Amino acid sequence: MNDDLRERIEREAEVAALFNALKHDSDAQVGAIMGPLMGENPEFREHGDEIPGIIAPVIERVNSRPDDERRERLEALAPDLIEELESDDESDEQTLPDLPNADAYEEIRMRLAPNPNGPWHIGHARMPSVIGTYKQRYDGWMLCRFDDTDPETKRPDLEAYDAILDDIDYLGFEPDEVVRASDRVETYYDHARELIEIGGAYTCSCSGEAFSELKNSAEPCPHREKNVETTLSEFESMVDGEFNSGEMVLRVKTDIEHKNPALRDWVALRMVDTPHPRPEASDYRCWPMLDFQSAIDDQLFGISHIIRGIDLQDSAKRQRFLYDHFGWEYPEVVHWGHVQVDAYDVTVSTSTIKAKIDAGELDGWDDPRAPTIASVRRRGIRGEALVGAMIELGTSTSDVELAMSSIYSHNRELIDDETDRAFLVRNGVEKPLIGAPERAEPPRHPDHDDRGVRTISVGNAVLVEPDDVPPNGSRIWLKGLGPVRHTRDAFEFTGESIDIVREEGVDVVHWVPADDNVDVRLRTLEGDVSGRAESEIAAYDPGEMVQFERVGFARIDRRDGTETVCYYAHP
DSSP states (O other), rough: HHHHHHHHHHHHHHHHHHHHHHHHOOOOOOEEEEHHHHHGGGGGGGTTTHHHHHHHHHHHHHHHHHHHHHHHHHHOOOHHHHHHHHHHHHHHHHOOOOOOOOOGHHHOEEEEEEOOHHHHHGGGGHHHHHHHHHHHHOOOOEEEEEOOTTTTTTTTOOOHHHHHHHHHHHHHOOOEEEEEEGGHHHHHHHEEEEEETTTOOOEEEHHHHHHHHHHTTTOOOOTOOOOHHHHHHHHHHHHHOOTTTTOOOOOOOTTTTTTSGSSSEEEEEEEOOOSSSGGGGGOEEEEOOHHHHHHHHHHHTOOOOOEEEGGGHHHHHHHHHHHHHHTTTOOEEOOOOOOESSSSOOOOHHHHHHHHHHTTTSSSOOOSSSSSSHHHHHHTTHEEEEHHHHHHHOSSSSEEEEOOHHHHHHHHHHHHGOOEEEEESSSSSSEEEOOOOOOEEOOOTTOOOOBOOOOOOOOOEEEEGGGGGOTTTOEEEEETTEEEETTTTTTEOOOOHHHHHTTOOOOOOOOEESSSSSEEEEEETTEEEEEEEEEGGGGGGGOOEEEEETEEEEEEEEEEEEEEEEEEEEE
């Protein structure tokens, strides 16, 4: 193979790798580049055995560049592909489907129905993201109703109420009204009495096992034909707390021979011995089940559309029996599948996260390893980024996986332009520096010359990451400073031009002065990482974002003595 052909292969491979990495927001792979490269250049095919070895180092250099450098390089080599990338971004943008029968309603009225048994994990963001977006689309109305009528098995956490409202605000939405179901118990009692009076419910003292046998055999409960007066009297005894847990329930009359036993004469209210944690609700012992409470409230608040998990399909069917008793029209329903979240070792569930916090395995709900809204918020990820990623999942009935890379991509678009750059070296290797300039002046941001430069006093030695130390005799480019050759266990400044990077593929690496830097503890999903950053980081205020070049975006969290604690956001 002659030199001209080799150079052409390298050039085409670089363009393909840059485009591939930017399009998929990930590192390019040799296998993904080979197909398009050979398809678009048939004359390369006879050299197929040699090409992987030629393009592998080219792809490695592309993967070592941050996104802004990849885009800049691709724009220089193939500006038409930049336009194609932007066009793809627009065409790939997904929107939510229209709500069913939306035109039939004067106002779209929807509800969030969080259970305040703990702070929200990432999966909880889907409901406010989708419903809030629909509210904006239809200029509709949104209720936040805390479904907190289970003081025992899903016991409310008193701090969760405000925390959830704060999370909804962080995501960029505001409910038109906020209610707590535990404040509305008397309303549920009134509707239970009305249901009894119209012959739609009865009190039942069967044990759970006895009723289950009857239900599964499609046989009516012996209490089903009680007269209204007896049922009302026993229900009032339930309200007055005269029964213990399990002694008496109120059941909704359905179809006792329904093909689905789960729908047969379901429980509307039951006795709970455990007091509610809210003082305002602690005297109640007769509590509505969620299907009853939710159905009543959806009617009273005029909810037009309900979005709920596909695992709650039976809830809609149960509630329709109740609506039929009252002569009400049931709302439109959209069922969606579960959302799974990748990237975390911790199961995405409130109970699992709470157990790990109690066991000391997580520092708290905002530990960077926790799959919670509090965690991603502390890491500097904006609520808008979560919303964008959730909206892309749509409302399919199939289970879907939320890739954290999607959230990161959305967040990167939001913060990249305004976030200044800095150097951070992890597990630094110290190398004496010979013949280098006294100062380095890398830009604060590669796209904004008006922001100026960071002035770094170089000194007589630098720290670089272990993987960036080249073999003896090889060169690297210290970003913002210049070229050095690794020789005699030191870095010797060579004074060559940037052409050695552009034409010879010399690696560009980040660094910090060995004697003028600050301690940094970077909190990540994998655990804490110690490093040294350029000294200017000490002037950043908590809450500010920085992009550590070739490491990723991070949020300055606090100072612990001389150590700056940062929370890693994403690459």
